[in-house]
Amino acid sequence: MAKRNNDFFNQKKPWSVIKDKLLGYYLKPYFQKILLTKHPVTYVDCFAGAGKFNDGTDGSPLIALKVISDVLAQSKIANTEIKSCFIEAHHYDQLNKNLECYPNTQVVSGKFEKNIGKILRDNLHRNIFLYIDPYGVKELDFEFIGSLAKGSFYSMELLLNFNSVGFLRVAFKAFGIDFTNENDLLEEYDNSLPEPSACTITANKRR
Ligand SMILES: C[S@@+](CC[C@H](N)C(=O)[O-])C[C@H]1O[C@@H](n2cnc3c(N)ncnc32)[C@H](O)[C@@H]1O
Numbered sequence: 544m545a546k547r548n549n550d551f552f553n554q555k556k557p558w559s560v561i562k563d564k565l566l567g568y569y570l571k572p573y574f575q576k577i578l579l580t581k582h583p584v585t586y587v588d589c590f591a592g593a594g595k596f597n598d599g600t601d602g603s604p605l606i607a608l609k610v611i612s613d614v615l616a617q618s619k620i621a622n623t624e625i626k627s628c629f630i631e632a633h634h635y636d637q638l639n640k641n642l643e644c645y646p647n648t649q650v651v652s653g654k655f656e657k658n659i660g661k662i663l664r665d666n667l668h669r670n671i672f673l674y675i676d677p678y679g680v681k682e683l684d685f686e687f688i689g690s691l692a693k694g695s696f697y698s699m700e701l702l703l704n705f706n707s708v709g710f711l712r713v714a715f716k717a718f719g720i721d722f723t724n725e726n727d728l729l730e731e732y733d734n735s736l737p738e739p740s741a742c743t744i745t746a747n748k749r750r
Contacts, residue, residue: 551678552593552634555600562704566674567606569702574614574625577670582697583624585666586611588674589655590682591629594641603676604629604638608645626669628662630655656687663694671696676704680713 555563570586577584586607594604601609604627611625628649631638635652642648651658655675663671673691677683683705692699715721 552596552602552637554598555596560600562676563601563603563606566603566702566704567610570607570610570672571614573672573700574611575618577672577698577700578614578618578620578623578625580670580697581620581622582668582670583626584670584672585662586625586627586672586674587659587662588627588629588676589659590675590677591631591634591638591650592676593631593634593637594629595637602641603674604642607674608642608648612645626666630658630662655682656684659691663691663696667695669697671699673699673701674704675701680705680710 574584588604588607591604592602594602596602608627611627615623615625624647626647626649627645628651629638629642630651630653632652632654635650639650642650651662659673675683675688683703688701688703692701
C-alpha cells in the first residue's frame with residue numbers, strides 16, 4: 544500500500560539529505576558553466592514542496608535559490624539573468640511564504656503536468672533547467688517529459704530524482720514478473736575486500 548506523505552516535511556529524512564546535497568553540488572557548476580553561453584537561464588523546480596522542512600532545514604527551492612545568488616554574486620559575466628519557477632500542487636502557501644524575499648522568482652500553484660507547458664512557452668530561447676522530484680514513480684510519464692524538450696530553447700537540462708526500488712517494482716509488475724523478495728533488490732556487492740599490504744605501481748616505459 545502506498546505510504547501517506549502528510550508528514551514528509553516534518554523532518555528531513557536521511558535520503559533527502561543526500562538528495563539535496565547532490566542537487567546543490569550539481570547546480571553550482573551547472574549555473575557557472577551555463578552563464579558562459581551569455582543566454583538567460585530559467586530554473587524550474589517541478590515538484591517543489593514546501594521550501595523548508597519543519598525542522599528548519601532547506602528544501603530544494605531554497606537550496607537552488609541560495610546557489611543562484613552565490614553564483615550571480617561571484618560571476619564576472621555582464622548581463623546575467625537567472626529566473627526561477629517553482630511548481631507545487633499542495634504546499635503552495637508555505638512555499639510562497641518561504642520564498643517571498645527572493646527576487647526573480649515565480650511560484651505556481653497546481654500540477655506540474657498542467658502548468659509546465661505554459662511556463663516553457665513563456666521561456667523560449669533561454670537555457671532551461673528542470674528539476675523533477677516527485678514522491679513516487681507514477682508521476683513520471685517519460686513520453687510527456689521527453690516531449691518538453693521539443694520547444695525552441697537555447698538548451699535544456701533535466702535532473703530527475705526517483706526511488707529506484709519503486710521504479711523496479713512498477714517495471715517488474717508491468718512485465719508480469721513475480722518479485723516477492725524486495726530485499727533482493729537492495730542487495731549490494733560487498734566492497735570490504737582487504738586492502739593490499741603493499742602498493743604496486745607499474746610504469747609503462749616508452750620504447
Ligand atoms: C518529494 S516532494 C518534493 C521535495 C522537494 N523537492 C524538496 O527536496 O524539498 C514532492 C512534492 O511534489 C508535490 N506534488 C505531488 N504531485 C504533484 C504534481 N503532479 N505536480 C506538482 N507538485 C506535485 C507534493 O505535494 C510534494 O510537495
